[in-house]
Amino acid sequence: MTAPVMKNDRLTVTIEDLTHDGNGVAKVDGYPLFIAGALPQELVQVHVLKVLKNYGFAKVLEILEPSADRVIAPCDYFVQCGGCQLQHLSYEGQLKWKQRMVENVMKRLGKIDAPVLPVKGMDEPWHYRNKSQIPFAQGEIAPIAGFYKTKSHTIVDMERCLIQTAEADVIMADFKRELTALGIRPYNEEAHKGMLRHVVIRKGRTTNEVMVVVVTTARKFPQAEATVAKIRELVPNVTSIVQNINPNKTNVIFGDETVTLWGKDVIEDTIGDVRFEISARSFYQVNPIQTEVLYKQALDYAQLTGNERVIDAYCGIGTISLFLAKKAKHVMGVEIVPQAIEDAKRNAELNGFTNTYFEAGPAEEIIPRWYKEGKEADVLVVDPPRKGCDEALLNTIIEQKPKRVVYVSCNPATLARDLRILEDGGYQTQEIQPVDMFPHSTHCEAVALLELAL
Numbered sequence: 001m002t003a004p005v006m007k008n009d010r011l012t013v014t015i016e017d018l019t020h021d022g023n024g025v026a027k028v029d030g031y032p033l034f035i036a037g038a039l040p041q042e043l044v045q046v047h048v049l050k051v052l053k054n055y056g057f058a059k060v061l062e063i064l065e066p067s068a069d070r071v072i073a074p075c076d077y078f079v080q081c082g083g084c085q086l087q088h089l090s091y092e093g094q095l096k097w098k099q100r101m102v103e104n105v106m107k108r109l110g111k112i113d114a115p116v117l118p119v120k121g122m123d124e125p126w127h128y129r130n131k132s133q134i135p136f137a138q139g140e141i142a143p144i145a146g147f148y149k150t151k152s153h154t155i156v157d158m159e160r161c162l163i164q165t166a167e168a169d170v171i172m173a174d175f176k177r178e179l180t181a182l183g184i185r186p187y188n189e190e191a192h193k194g195m196l197r198h199v200v201i202r203k204g205r206t207t208n209e210v211m212v213v214v215v216t217t218a219r220k221f222p223q224a225e226a227t228v229a230k231i232r233e234l235v236p237n238v239t240s241i242v243q244n245i246n247p248n249k250t251n252v253i254f255g256d257e258t259v260t261l262w263g264k265d266v267i268e269d270t271i272g273d274v275r276f277e278i279s280a281r282s283f284y285q286v287n288p289i290q291t292e293v294l295y296k297q298a299l300d301y302a303q304l305t306g307n308e309r310v311i312d313a314y315c316g317i318g319t320i321s322l323f324l325a326k327k328a329k330h331v332m333g334v335e336i337v338p339q340a341i342e343d344a345k346r347n348a349e350l351n352g353f354t355n356t357y358f359e360a361g362p363a364e365e366i367i368p369r370w371y372k373e374g375k376e377a378d379v380l381v382v383d384p385p386r387k388g389c390d391e392a393l394l395n396t397i398i399e400q401k402p403k404r405v406v407y408v409s410c411n412p413a414t415l416a417r418d419l420r421i422l423e424d425g426g427y428q429t430q431e432i433q434p435v436d437m438f439p440h441s442t443h444c445e446a447v448a449l450l451e452l453a454l
Contacts, residue, residue: 004029005056009048012064015040018097020413021150022085022442026058033058037079039067039089040097069093075162082150084163084440095119095436098444102412102434110416114429114448120293125439130269131286132161132168132201133253136176136186138194143186145176145199153189153251163440167210167235168201175199178230182223192249195221200244200253202278204269205288211240211267213280215253219245228262240264242280254281271295274322276347283316283340287437294408294435294445295323301406301433301449302379304328311370311377311402313363313393314384318344318356320408324381325353332375333358334366364392371400381406388414391421398425405450410437415446428453 005011005028013026015038024038026046032055038044043065046058063070073079073087086094098119106112122128136145137155146158159173179186179196187194200213212231214221221227221243228241240263246255258280266277269284271292278284285291298320302310304327312321315333317340325331325348333356335341341360348356359366363382370376380402382389388411397405398421405427409415419429427450434446 003051003053003056004031005033005048005051007048007051010045010061011048011058012043012045015042015044018101018442020101020442031056035060037088038063039070039093042067042070067093069096077146077156077158077161080149080156081147081158082152083147083161085442087440091121091125091439094439095121098434098436101442102432102444102446105412106416106419106432108416109413110420112416112419112423112429112432114419114431116432116434116446119434119436119444120290120297121436122290122439125436126162127165128287128289128439129164129168130203130205130288131284132164132172134168134172134199134201136179136196136198138186138188143176143179145172165201165203167203167237170234171199171201171212171231174234175231178234182226182230184223184227187217189251197246198253200280202267202280202284204267204278206270207268208237209239209267209269210235210237211242211278211280212238213242213244213258214261215244215246215255217245217247219257219259224261232262238263240267244280271319272323274319274326274347275350276317276319277343277350278317279339279343281339282343283337285319285437290435290437290445291319294437294447295320297433297435297447298381298383298406298408299323299327301404301447302328302381303404304379308378309376310379310381311367313367313380313382313389315344315358316340316383318347318358320381320383321356321358322348322351322353325356328355328379330355330357332356332370332377334363335360336362362390364390364396367393368396368400371396376400377402379404379406381408383408384414386411386414388418394418394421394425397422398427401426401452403452407448407450409446409448410443412444412446415448419448419450422450426453427451 015024024035045062050057144157187197198215202211245257312333321333338360430449
């Protein structure tokens with residue numbers, strides 16, 4: 001079948017929807033065109049850039065009828081940077097689109113009919129990230145730092161970011177200007193040469209403590225003392241400065257070895273009334289305000305009375321587990337990363353919990369063994385990575401039949417897939433609550449409540 005458009009055609013089209021990465025979608029005789037920067041319900045004139053068998057790409061020439069939700073993106077780097085995709089869509093418009101997106105994914109991919117509630121958004125959807133991972137490189141004249149262009153490893157040299165902390169802006173803007181004087185050579189990814197790869201900034205929202213992690217290619221760091229002094233000068237509230245060593249030719253940020261150069265090994269933060277110690281490589285949600293909203297929703301769906309035994313699969317450093325432990329009889333958490341389990345145990349002790357147990361290993365192997373040992377659960381909570389739950393874990397849930405499952409998801413597509421499997425195995429999805437953890441991006445988290453069908 002020949003495409004109904006050709007490269008370099010100029011067309012007037014109506015945008016029907018957005019893709020998962022924020023591009024507008026228009027259809028010409030059923031043929032999809034993906035158009036960056038366009039919004040639903042807009043009438044736009046476009047220039048066709050590329051034509052493939054089943055879809056094509058175009059760019060906006062003129063917006064003839066703008067969306068009522070279109071706004072001017074406040075960030076100077078919005079068009080170049082790949083960090084945010086929706087700053088040109090009003091925040092109210094973003095929340096409405098995310099609800100529709102979750103609804104459509106549930107029906108299309110999972111045939112799930114459960115109600116999808118309005119997205120829980122933020123009162124102030126800016127400067128929400130408590131963690132920034134800033135890559136450094138050598139520019140034509142001077143060192144550069146910022147974030148990557150969309151679908152590339154080309155750094156956009158930036159001075160500020162509207163979704164990160166002021167401390168991260170200082171590192172991105174001011175610290176890069178000190179590298180030459182400090183004698184630090186930024187990393188060249190293609191040549192695999194240079195010392196400084198990334199600087200990672202973590203901040204405790206409630207404690208104001210800041211950790212700065214300098215990721216280097218070598219353990220030997222002659223400029224360490226001068227670097228510590230400069231960071232302390234630039235970031236007065238820093239409480240921890242850490243070096244992470246990553247000598248590998250990879251785009252993975254962290255290496256296996258971490259050394260504290262100055263201050264504490266960890267910083268602290270609280271979610272609700274639960275305290276957490278966060279190390280350089282700990283997994284900790286990057287939006288602490290919405291994390292509390294997300295975890296309270298999971299706790300509400302768990303419907304705990306104080307008599308339940310709960311299993312938390314993919315428990316990480318115990319963030320959801322400890323929320324559950326406040327109202328459960330006993331909580332058991334499993335996580336494949338051993339360091340995360342050590343963090344979870346330490347965080348449980350830090351908060352005085354005596355009704356928790358944590359074990360390292362694959363959830364799909366540990367949880368069946370627990371059941372064989374008689375450690376059954378009334379409620380099972382899962383918070384898997386983007387790929388969703390392991391099939392063996394889903395089969396275990398279906399076989400063991402906990403009366404209630406709370407599924408916390410960062411990927412609506414894999415959530416829909418897994419809900420379909422659980423529904424086919426005897427569960428019924430009661431409702432789905434999306435939570436906007438990443439304003440101005442296309443990402444949306446959701447919590448689903450499933451109950452065993454009678």
